[in-house]
Amino acid sequence: MKNTAFNIVSIRNDFPILNSKVNGKQLVYLDNAATTQTPKVVIDSLVSYYSKINANIHRGAHYLSQKATEAYEQARKKFQKHFNAKSSNEIIFTSGTTHSINLVANGFVNLLKSGDEIIVSHLEHHSNIVPWQMLCEKTGATMRVIPMNEKGELIFSEYEKLLSNKTKVVFVNHVSNALGTINPIKEIIRKAHKFGSAVLIDGAQALPHFKVDVIDLDVDFYVGSAHKLYGPTGVGILYGKEKWLNKIPPYQGGGEMIDEVTFEKTTYAKLPNKFEAGTPNIGGVIASGVAIDYINKIGFENIAKREIELLDYATKKLLEIDEIKIYGNSSNKTSVISFNIGSIHPYDIGSIIDNEGIAVRTGHHCAQPIMDYFNISGTIRISLSFYNTIEEIDSLINSIMVAKKMLS
Amino acid sequence: MTIEEIQNEIISEFDMFNDWIEKYEYIIDLGKSLPVIKTQYKTQENIIRGCQSKVWLYAENIDNKLIFTADSDAIITKGIIAILIRTFSNQSAEEIINAKTDFVEKIGLKEHLSQTRANGLSSMIKQIKLYAVAYSNK
Numbered sequence: 362m363k364n365t366a367f368n369i370v371s372i373r374n375d376f377p378i379l380n381s382k383v384n385g386k387q388l389v390y391l392d393n394a395a396t397t398q399t400p401k402v403v404i405d406s407l408v409s410y411y412s413k414i415n416a417n418i419h420r421g422a423h424y425l426s427q428k429a430t431e432a433y434e435q436a437r438k439k440f441q442k443h444f445n446a447k448s449s450n451e452i453i454f455t456s457g458t459t460h461s462i463n464l465v466a467n468g469f470v471n472l473l474k475s476g477d478e479i480i481v482s483h484l485e486h487h488s489n490i491v492p493w494q495m496l497c498e499k500t501g502a503t504m505r506v507i508p509m510n511e512k513g514e515l516i517f518s519e520y521e522k523l524l525s526n527k528t529k530v531v532f533v534n535h536v537s538n539a540l541g542t543i544n545p546i547k548e549i550i551r552k553a554h555k556f557g558s559a560v561l562i563d564g565a566q567a568l569p570h571f572k573v574d575v576i577d578l579d580v581d582f583y584v585g586s587a588h589k590l591y592g593p594t595g596v597g598i599l600y601g602k603e604k605w606l607n608k609i610p611p612y613q614g615g616g617e618m619i620d621e622v623t624f625e626k627t628t629y630a631k632l633p634n635k636f637e638a639g640t641p642n643i644g645g646v647i648a649s650g651v652a653i654d655y656i657n658k659i660g661f662e663n664i665a666k667r668e669i670e671l672l673d674y675a676t677k678k679l680l681e682i683d684e685i686k687i688y689g690n691s692s693n694k695t696s697v698i699s700f701n702i703g704s705i706h707p708y709d710i711g712s713i714i715d716n717e718g719i720a721v722r723t724g725h726h727c728a729q730p731i732m733d734y735f736n737i738s739g740t741i742r743i744s745l746s747f748y749n750t751i752e753e754i755d756s757l758i759n760s761i762m763v764a765k766k767m768l769s
Numbered sequence: 770m771t772i773e774e775i776q777n778e779i780i781s782e783f784d785m786f787n788d789w790i791e792k793y794e795y796i797i798d799l800g801k802s803l804p805v806i807k808t809q810y811k812t813q814e815n816i817i818r819g820c821q822s823k824v825w826l827y828a829e830n831i832d833n834k835l836i837f838t839a840d841s842d843a844i845i846t847k848g849i850i851a852i853l854i855r856t857f858s859n860q861s862a863e864e865i866i867n868a869k870t871d872f873v874e875k876i877g878l879k880e881h882l883s884q885t886r887a888n889g890l891s892s893m894i895k896q897i898k899l900y901a902v903a904y905s906n907k
Contacts, residue, residue: 384789706843708822712886713845716789724821738823738842767794768844 367663372748375400375655379748386718389753394538394697394744395722397569397591399652406651407593410644418643419617419634433643436650437633443653444583444600445574450632451606454646455597458565459488461584462532464599464636465561466492468609469530475501478527480520480558483509483734484537484544487727489563493532502529509734513540513689521552528558535567535583539728539742540689541697543567550580559605565589569746570668570695572661581605587645592652596645599636606632613638659747667747668696675745675754682761688735696745699726702761705768707741713764719757772864775856776872783876792877793845800847804854806838817896821886822846824893828900834859835904837897846886849878850893857897865901870894 373379376398381388390398410432416425418433434449441449455461473479479493479502497504507520515533524531531553536543550560561582564573568585575583582605587596611618611629615638620628629635656664675698679685684703701707711723724739725732732739743757770778786792806815810827817824822843828835837858841847856872857865873879873894879887 706822706846708843708886709845712882713793716793739821763790767790767797 367659367667367747369748369750372659373750375402376748377401377404383718383720384716386716387756389717389719389756391743391745391749391753391757392720392722393569393746393749394541394566394589394742396588396594397746398748399593400591400655402655403592403648403652406648407644410647415644417640429643432647432650433641436646436653439650439653440598440600443572443657445576446600447576448603451575451600451603453599453601453606453633453636454641455584455599455636456595456642457588457597458563458584458586459492459597461582461597461599462489462561462563463492464612465582465584465601465609466496467612469496469559470499471610472608473500473502473529476527477502477529478505478523478525479503480505480507480523480528480531480533480553482507482515482520482533482544483730484513484515484540484542485532485534485728485730486538486563486565487729489532489534490730493530506730507533509731512691513537513542513731514691514693515542515544517545517548520549524552524556524558526556528553528556530559530561532561532563534563534565535573536564536570536695536697537689537728537731538566538697539726539731539740540691540699541566541694541744542689542691543693543695546580547578550578554579566695566697569656570661570665572657575600587649587652590649590652591656592649593642593645595642596649598649603632606636611635611638615639617641664747668745671745671747671749671751671754672696672698674751675743675757678754678758679761682758682765688731688737688740697742698744699740699742701737701740702765703769705765707739709768710741710761710764713767714757714760717756717760717763719760721757772856772860772868776869779852779856780872780875783878796848796852796878797844798848799851799855800841800844800849803840803847803851804836804838804858806840810838811840817889817892821889824850824889826850826893826896826900828897828904830862830904833861835862835865835901837900846889849886849890852876853893853897857901862901862905866898866905 378398414428416429418430437449437452440452505523507515553560559581564583564585568590583600585598588594618630618638620630688699707723722742806825806827811825815825815827824841826839828837837854839850
């Protein structure tokens with residue numbers, strides 16, 4: 362593969378885990394939609410934090426506390442810049458995408474009433490369905506679902522029909538975790554705003570692939586996880602427009618999120634601290650900022666180019682296998698391929714290729730409504746990152762052929 | 770044969786294989802001889818929780834011996850449950866309750882199963898033992 366701006370050998374050396382052996386075989390890591398691997402600069406940042414500046418933030422007057430606070434707030438600024446957010450007050454650190462969604466869903470409890478409607482898409486991960494169902498139970502609001510088509514795309518004309526003055530929140534993922542479909546979120550947001558509805562975009566599967574501009578999108582809430590963005594686990598991001606973040610109440614009570622506390626009444630801290638009760642994952646947030654720097658240095662254009670090449674090659678090779686069926690055939694998708702071979706259970710193939718050192722995801726991918734649509738219990742999903750190679754895809758194909766022969 | 774004798778027999782069968790591919794092929798073969806559960810027992814309540822693939826397991830007591838039948842939508846899972854049924858079926862409830870289960874480690878199976886599949890295997894053994902406990906109390 363020729364890509365002058367892209368030195369794959371040097372990039373793979375940035376990720377220590379990629380040299381691992383699994384069951385005596387070279388690891389082939391194709392489960393990047395579940396979590397991306399961590400470059401050495403990010404690992405070093407975690408070590409450096411705990412070795413040099415570990416202290417609680419915003420509290421101590423001492424040197425270390427100031428250093429840690431500076432580094433933590435610096436990371437917030439990096440995310441602000443990355444998302445093109447107007448203010449760093451609009452960036453809230455959470456424990457992950459799920460936490461971010463729950464924070465927002467919970468914030469709408471007092472803003473919704475019986476008769477109101479919220480709109481979800483058929484392509485959602487369970488974590489972007491269940492918190493909203495809980496919200497509906499609490500408020501009496503009704504959930505409407507944007508249907509999907511055979512290619513795994515949302516049917517936009519049906520979405521338009523669902524919108525009305527009753528619509529209060531629309532929540533859709535930017536990219537489907539199970540199929541890789543890229544949803545037309547800018548249009549979805551624009552239409553929802555015509556009816557005064559807020560929009561939350563679950564960007565967990567989009568952030569490793571594109572640079573997101575929240576101003577251009579005019580999105581109200583955008584959420585994601587650092588561990589899917591080459592950062593550490595345990596750090597989530599919530600972007601929210603300042604007007605919305607001021608409107609919704611705090612999610613958790615505790616330290617850091619208060620202004621003044623008496624037994625009669627507590628007044629809350631200003632943004633962003635209002636939503637960051639307790640001691641956050643300081644080292645993780647700082648390392649996530651380093652991950653943002655790392656990925657921007659590689660460049661999203663280079664990443665997109667590389668991932669499309671890998672996706673095209675893997676799709677072509679997989680389609681050469683007899684009886685393969687790929688789910689999610691949108692022309693607008695990320696480097697994710699979900700498939701089954703004949704009537705072979707995805708778990709059988711997953712188990713056999715695992716013995717060959719190949720890491721893929723099998724199952725329903727926490728998106729059972731999509732599996733129900735296709736009337737299947739699950740799929741095998743490969744998800745490619747820029748650090749994957751053509752040789753790795755060839756290893757995958759060879760292992761699948763071995764598995765297929767054993768299982769047929 | 771006692772449960773222990775059957776387990777030793779299975780261990781020596783698996784000892785003959787040189788690599789995991791041969792072991793898997795044997796497991797897949799064993800799955801084909803699985804005593805299949807009758808359709809009327811393939812119900813939600815006979816599904817074993819904790820498996821990524823679907824596993825149905827049913828037991829009946831015939832002349833004080835427990836007879837197990839099962840099915841799965843995954844071939845390897847079918848083979849694994851077939852090994853367990855060969856071991857525990859046609860034994861008394863008491864013998865099943867008292868039986869050791871470390872033979873699954875000895876056949877080197879667990880190291881080749883993913884964590885979720887290993888958990889599924891543990892769930893199957895647990896369910897077999899629970900059936901035995903239930904029948905021993907009757």
